Amino acid sequence: MNTVTRPRILVVGAGFAGVECVRRLERKLSPDEADVTLVTPFAYQLYLPLLPQVASGVLTPQSIAVSLRRSKKYRTRIIPGGAIGVDLKSKVCVIRTITDEIVNEPYDYIVLAPGSITRTFDIPGLTDHAFGMKTLAEAAYIRDHVISQLDLADASQDPVERASRLQFVVVGGGYAGTETAACLQRLTHAAVKRYPRLDPSLIKWHLIDIAPKLMPELGDKLGSSAREILRRRGIEISLGTSIAKAGPEEVTFTDGRGVPTRTLIWTAGVVASPLIATLGAETVKGRLTVAPEMNLPGDDGVFALGDSAAVPDLAKGDGAMCPPTAQHALRQGKHVADNVIASLRGQVMKPYVHKDLGLVVDLGGTDAVSKPLGIELRGLPAQAVARGYHWSALRTNVAKTRVMTNWLLNAVAGDDFVRTGFQARKAARLKDFEYTDAYLTPEQVRAQVEGSGRPE
Numbered sequence: 001m002n003t004v005t006r007p008r009i010l011v012v013g014a015g016f017a018g019v020e021c022v023r024r025l026e027r028k029l030s031p032d033e034a035d036v037t038l039v040t041p042f043a044y045q046l047y048l049p050l051l052p053q054v055a056s057g058v059l060t061p062q063s064i065a066v067s068l069r070r071s072k073k074y075r076t077r078i079i080p081g082g083a084i085g086v087d088l089k090s091k092v093c094v095i096r097t098i099t100d101e102i103v104n105e106p107y108d109y110i111v112l113a114p115g116s117i118t119r120t121f122d123i124p125g126l127t128d129h130a131f132g133m134k135t136l137a138e139a140a141y142i143r144d145h146v147i148s149q150l151d152l153a154d155a156s157q158d159p160v161e162r163a164s165r166l167q168f169v170v171v172g173g174g175y176a177g178t179e180t181a182a183c184l185q186r187l188t189h190a191a192v193k194r195y196p197r198l199d200p201s202l203i204k205w206h207l208i209d210i211a212p213k214l215m216p217e218l219g220d221k222l223g224s225s226a227r228e229i230l231r232r233r234g235i236e237i238s239l240g241t242s243i244a245k246a247g248p249e250e251v252t253f254t255d256g257r258g259v260p261t262r263t264l265i266w267t268a269g270v271v272a273s274p275l276i277a278t279l280g281a282e283t284v285k286g287r288l289t290v291a292p293e294m295n296l297p298g299d300d301g302v303f304a305l306g307d308s309a310a311v312p313d314l315a316k317g318d319g320a321m322c323p324p325t326a327q328h329a330l331r332q333g334k335h336v337a338d339n340v341i342a343s344l345r346g347q348v349m350k351p352y353v354h355k356d357l358g359l360v361v362d363l364g365g366t367d368a369v370s371k372p373l374g375i376e377l378r379g380l381p382a383q384a385v386a387r388g389y390h391w392s393a394l395r396t397n398v399a400k401t402r403v404m405t406n407w408l409l410n411a412v413a414g415d416d417f418v419r420t421g422f423q424a425r426k427a428a429r430l431k432d433f434e435y436t437d438a439y440l441t442p443e444q445v446r447a448q449v450e451g452s453g454r455p456e
Contacts, residue, residue, distance in 0.1 A: 007034045007344055010093055010107035011076075012083045012275070014040035014068060015048075016326050017306035018113035019395070020333025021340075022076050028341055036076045037105065039083050041098055043068045046136055049326055049390060050403070052176070054139040056183035056364065057417075058410045061140050063402040066395050079105065083114060084438055085278040085445035088299050092449045096438060104449060109301040109340050112288065113333070114273035116307035116324060117434050118266065125246035127431040130171075130266040133180050138433050142265065144419045146184055147191065149262060151419075153202075154195045164260035166202045169251050171243055172267030173209030175361055178226065180267055181207045182363040185235055191417045206259060208238040209268070217359055222369045225378050229367050242268070266430060270324065272308040280442040284310035284321065292351030294336050295343075303340060305332040315355040326393070327357060360386035 009025060011018050018038065025036050047064040054061055068078065081097035093105045118132045131145070132138050146168070153165040168188070170181040185205045192200045207214075207230065214223050214237065227237055243264075244252045252258050272286040281296060282289040287310040288296065294311055296302035305311060307324035311332060322328045331354045339349040358372035360382070368383035369376075377385055387407065394400045440448065 006032070007108040008106065009034050009036045009109045009111070009340060009344075010039065010105060011036065011111045011113065012039045012093065013113035013115050013273075013306070014038060014042065014045050015113060015115045015306060016045070016329035017115075017333040017336070018111070019045045019068065020330050021111050021113065021305075021337045023395075024334045024337030025340065026075060028337065029344075031075060034109075034344060037079060037107075038068070038076050039079045039081060039093070039095055039105070040068075041080060041082050043078055043080070045395065047390070047394060047399070048134075049175075051133055051136070051139045052179040052183040053362070053364075054136065055133065055142045055146075055180060056187040057143055057415055058183065058364070059403060059406045061136050063399065063406050064394075065136055066399045070396060070398065079103075082438065083275050085440035085442075085448065086110065086112070086275065087445050087449045088279055088281070088296075088302060090449050091301070094440060094445055094448050102448065107301070109344065110303070111336055111340065112275070112302070112304040112308060113306045113329075114275045114308050116270035116272055117274070117436060118430065119269040119271045120266070120430070121268075123243050123245060126243065126266065128429055129246040129248055129251075130264040130430045132430045132433055133176055133265060133267050134270070135433050140420065141428060142184075143187075144421070146188065146263065147417055147419050150188065150191055150195055150198065150417075154197050160260070162198075163202055164249055165262050166198070167204045167206070167259055167261040168263040168265070169206045169208065169259060169261050170265045170267065171208055172269065173207065173211055173214045173237075173239065174267065174269065175215060175359075177207065177209065177265075177267035178215055178230070179362060179364075180265060181205055181235055182230060182233070182367070184265075185230075185233055186364045187415055187417075189233070190415045194417060205235045206238065207235055208241045208243075208253065210240065210242040210254075212239055214239065215361065218361070218369060218371060219376070222371060222376050222378070226361060226363065226369050229363055229369075270307060274436055274439040276304075276308050278440055278442055278445050287321070292353075293339050293349040294332060294352055295339065295349065301343065303336050305329070305336050311352060314351060314353045322352075322354075323356075325356075328354060330393070360389050362386040362390075 044065040050064045053059040081095045084096045085094040149165040153162045156162045242254045244254045276288045288304045292312045294305050306329040311322040313320040313322045335352045342349045360370040368386045370382035370385040
């Protein structure tokens with residue numbers, strides 16, 4: 001087959017789902033069978049579950065950014081940018097490159113794995129004054145910011161300013177929020193020993209969530225264990241509570257309390273990428289409705305998976321949907337690749353079925369709670385399982401070596417408290433890291449495709 005007639009497979013997103021799909025396609029398809037293209041602004045796969053350890057300095061940013069170009073056999077074409085619209089009728093994906101150029105990319109098969117964005121609410125001041133924990137840049141920035149608060153508090157002569165700089169608020173009692181609060185609290189607890197002018201009792205961490213339980217997926221016993229670990233460290237936990245408004249120097253809780261703080265970290269869940277709304281297709285809570293085979297019913301050659309797809313969880317049944325976890329995304333990526341190949345070759349596609357293997361929560365140091373295969377673990381055994389799972393899930397031996405080296409170095413030498421310069425003079429907040437206004441409406445997508453014609 002020549003280049004013109006080879007089927008074009010377009011994969012959107014380089015998260016767990018997208019990268020696993022691309023790797024599987026490369027292994028199972030011959031070069032003459034199809035052309036594979038990947039749309040991503042960064043040529044690396046980010047291992048999201050370890051972001052809190054980057055924010056706390058246990059791991060370096062490079063450790064969890066796994067290069068997509070290390071393999072010598074890698075033949076996928078990468079378009080550096082983000083998909084901002086899809087025209088299902090014309091089979092064209094509209095892409096904004098990292099240089100802000102708008103290009104139309106035609107496809108025969110498209111795999112939508114754009115992931116998710118931070119879920120926000122209409123809370124006054126939230127996007128202007130909160131930090132997120134969804135990208136590598138945010139994790140590196142938060143680390144610099146937290147250390148800078150200690151530096152500024154140490155230099156300040158004003159007790160009111162000092163108190164506000166030494167209080168930290170994390171919103172979200174899920175895995176991301178709990179691990180972020182736990183890891184950063186350990187960082188400040190260790191760092192304050194290097195600031196003899198600061199009273200350690202002034203450093204206060206608040207973890208709040210609107211839900212009545214912390215990490216309810218863990219169950220009552222492990223959830224209570226996690227709460228006890230955090231409270232023992234001095235982290236104040238407020239459940240059934242959220243943010244009423246956020247300001248540059250104070251946050252007001254929904255229970256009426258006002259907390260003077262310069263640090264608000266928002267991890268209250270995620271929602272599907274706004275790209276899904278550009279399709280004009282049926283959704284469930286913002287996630288694209290797909291069949292058990294992860295294809296879009298009624299649209300030939302369209303597949304979706306991961307955080308942005310409402311994939312039926314056949315292992316649970318009763319109409320359940322697969323949760324947006326890395327565990328499911330990894331397996332869905334491989335399964336979608338197999339179904340794309342089956343569709344390409346005229347074979348029968350298979351439904352996705354996977355039983356959840358359990359949960360791991362790393363609270364830093366020797367503290368952890370884990371539930372592998374339903375077995376409840378605490379302390380060092382749970383920590384061994386948590387880190388063992390994360391280490392094994394890293395895709396390359398280079399990444400595994402870097403992460404293990406960082407863990408060993410941190411265990412032996414402890415934390416360092418160097419600001420790396422990510423924090424510029426101008427503060428960067430939640431709205432500066434996720435460009436949710438970049439996407440097109442279905443009408444704009446149609447106009448873009450029709451206005452420039454379909455490129456071949």
